Amino acid sequence: MIPPAFEYLRPKTLREAVSMLQQHGDDAKILSGGQSLIPMMKLRLARPSHLIDINRVTGLSYIKEDGGFLKIGGLTRESELESSDLIRKKYPLLMDTATVIADPQVRNMATVGGNLAHGDPANDHPATMMALGAQIVATGAKGERVILIDDFFVTLFTTALQHDEILTEIRVPVPPPKSSGAYFKLERKVGDFATAAVAVQLTLDAGGAVQNIGIALTNAGATPIRAKAAEDALRGKKPDAALIAQAAQLAMDAAQPSADLRGPVEYKKGLVKEFTKRALARALERVGK
Amino acid sequence: MAKKELIQVKVNGKDREVAADSRLLLVHFIREQLGFTGTHVGCDTSNCGACTVILNGKSVKSCTVFAVQADGGEIMTVEGLPSNGSLHPLQEGFKEEHGLQCGFCTPGMLMSSYALLQKNPKPSEGEIRWGISGNLCRCTGYQNIVKAVQFASKKMAQGETK
Numbered sequence: 001m002i003p004p005a006f007e008y009l010r011p012k013t014l015r016e017a018v019s020m021l022q023q024h025g026d027d028a029k030i031l032s033g034g035q036s037l038i039p040m041m042k043l044r045l046a047r048p049s050h051l052i053d054i055n056r057v058t059g060l061s062y063i064k065e066d067g068g069f070l071k072i073g074g075l076t077r078e079s080e081l082e083s084s085d086l087i088r089k090k091y092p093l094l095m096d097t098a099t100v101i102a103d104p105q106v107r108n109m110a111t112v113g114g115n116l117a118h119g120d121p122a123n124d125h126p127a128t129m130m131a132l133g134a135q136i137v138a139t140g141a142k143g144e145r146v147i148l149i150d151d152f153f154v155t156l157f158t159t160a161l162q163h164d165e166i167l168t169e170i171r172v173p174v175p176p177p178k179s180s181g182a183y184f185k186l187e188r189k190v191g192d193f194a195t196a197a198v199a200v201q202l203t204l205d206a207g208g209a210v211q212n213i214g215i216a217l218t219n220a221g222a223t224p225i226r227a228k229a230a231e232d233a234l235r236g237k238k239p240d241a242a243l244i245a246q247a248a249q250l251a252m253d254a255a256q257p258s259a260d261l262r263g264p265v266e267y268k269k270g271l272v273k274e275f276t277k278r279a280l281a282r283a284l285e286r287v288g289k
Numbered sequence: 290m291a292k293k294e295l296i297q298v299k300v301n302g303k304d305r306e307v308a309a310d311s312r313l314l315l316v317h318f319i320r321e322q323l324g325f326t327g328t329h330v331g332c333d334t335s336n337c338g339a340c341t342v343i344l345n346g347k348s349v350k351s352c353t354v355f356a357v358q359a360d361g362g363e364i365m366t367v368e369g370l371p372s373n374g375s376l377h378p379l380q381e382g383f384k385e386e387h388g389l390q391c392g393f394c395t396p397g398m399l400m401s402s403y404a405l406l407q408k409n410p411k412p413s414e415g416e417i418r419w420g421i422s423g424n425l426c427r428c429t430g431y432q433n434i435v436k437a438v439q440f441a442s443k444k445m446a447q448g449e450t451k
Binding site: 038103105106 | 292311312336347357358404420
């Protein structure tokens with residue numbers, strides 16, 4: 001399949017990229033990893049008049065802890081997350097997620113920033129970043145601003161990014177002790193989008209009660225869904241099997257999946273319930289270690 | 290007429306310079322402009338991996354990359370695997386272990402396996418299967434592909450440097 005013609009721009013700096021976005025209006029798109037955008041262009045579902053390739057802009061690819069946050073540059077490749085010792089040791093939810101994004105070749109190109117900025121609720125990072133309580137740093141003509149993850153996803157393929165803004169950094173609060181998380185995803189084959197997936201991140205207090213909890217759902221609606229009622233049911237309580245089952249039910253109630261080739265609505269909702277249970281159990285098991 | 294972009298790229302060790310439309314996909318650039326038809330267009334939707342090549346040291350699906358993105362970089366295709374007229378241990382492995390039937394997925398399998406062995410010269414069976422998880426084969430059921438990669442890993446450990 002051949003994409004429609006476009007003008008190709010290759011800025012050397014972030015400022016240049018932002019000014020190109022300003023100049024060319026709503027029809028310009030950023031080319032980051034391209035692993036979501038290029039397939040859409042090949043199907044002619046996306047027809048940007050200008051493609052701004054930011055892959056040569058330096059300083060946008062990093063994984064580091066700084067000032068109480070894990071900071072990930074927008075251009076960081078999924079394969080870099082996958083091979084990061086820091087992520088493996090301290091951010092198991094992120095590691096679980098990175099390993100089930102697409103396949104090895106796609107992960108070599110795909111970027112964390114792109115996975116979020118594309119605004120596809122079927123991508124894996126949106127729910128994970130929601131569960132982690134992340135912040136998005138957007139850089140535009142007026143400089144940098146921070147967008148809380150709960151405000152970031154507006155609707156299908158639409159985020160809070162203004163058309164002259166580039167997602168340059170993702171910030172995840174460094175988890176306190178007795179924290180962990182997990183991501184469970186069902187896919188028909190390696191590389192597929194989720195039939196359903198659940199991200200959980202939690203912190204226990206000294207007594208073993210849930211101090212902080214984030215539960216979010218992938219591909220269960222037009223945006224990633226925060227299972228607030230499930231979170232509220234767990235907060236402040238010691239998570240036993242009955243409570244976990246209750247939370248799983250509440251998470252299922254929050255899911256609004258569409259029926260498609262991956263399965264009917266009831267099946268997908270059932271997966272949400274089961275995966276919430278498993279993700280909570282795995283997160284607690286990991287905290288225990 | 291669309292404006293042409295000049296693409297300067299090293300391909301299988303040789304410098305090439307070709308003008309192309311910005312929308313030209315890397316897989317078509319490789320096959321048609323550069324003449325390396327070993328890289329195949331399979332699904333054209335970044336699922337099957339038949340289009341896998343090594344771009345700047347990393348395996349990528351060339352149907353989901355624009356040729357212009359390779360400008361200034363380096364590509365290795367399946368044609369670049371042999372050296373001095375001899376088959377690469379991976380190619381030998383696919384031959385010895387019957388790792389192909391129709392051969393359509395094979396160049397992609399070879400390139401993904403090449404990338405895997407670069408990173409992990411002695412992969413377990415599970416790691417091999419994970420390493421080729423971006424490549425589909427409709428013929429073999431994968432087990433002889435796995436054996437082919439194990440063959441290559443063993444052979445390369447015995448002294449091949451590539």
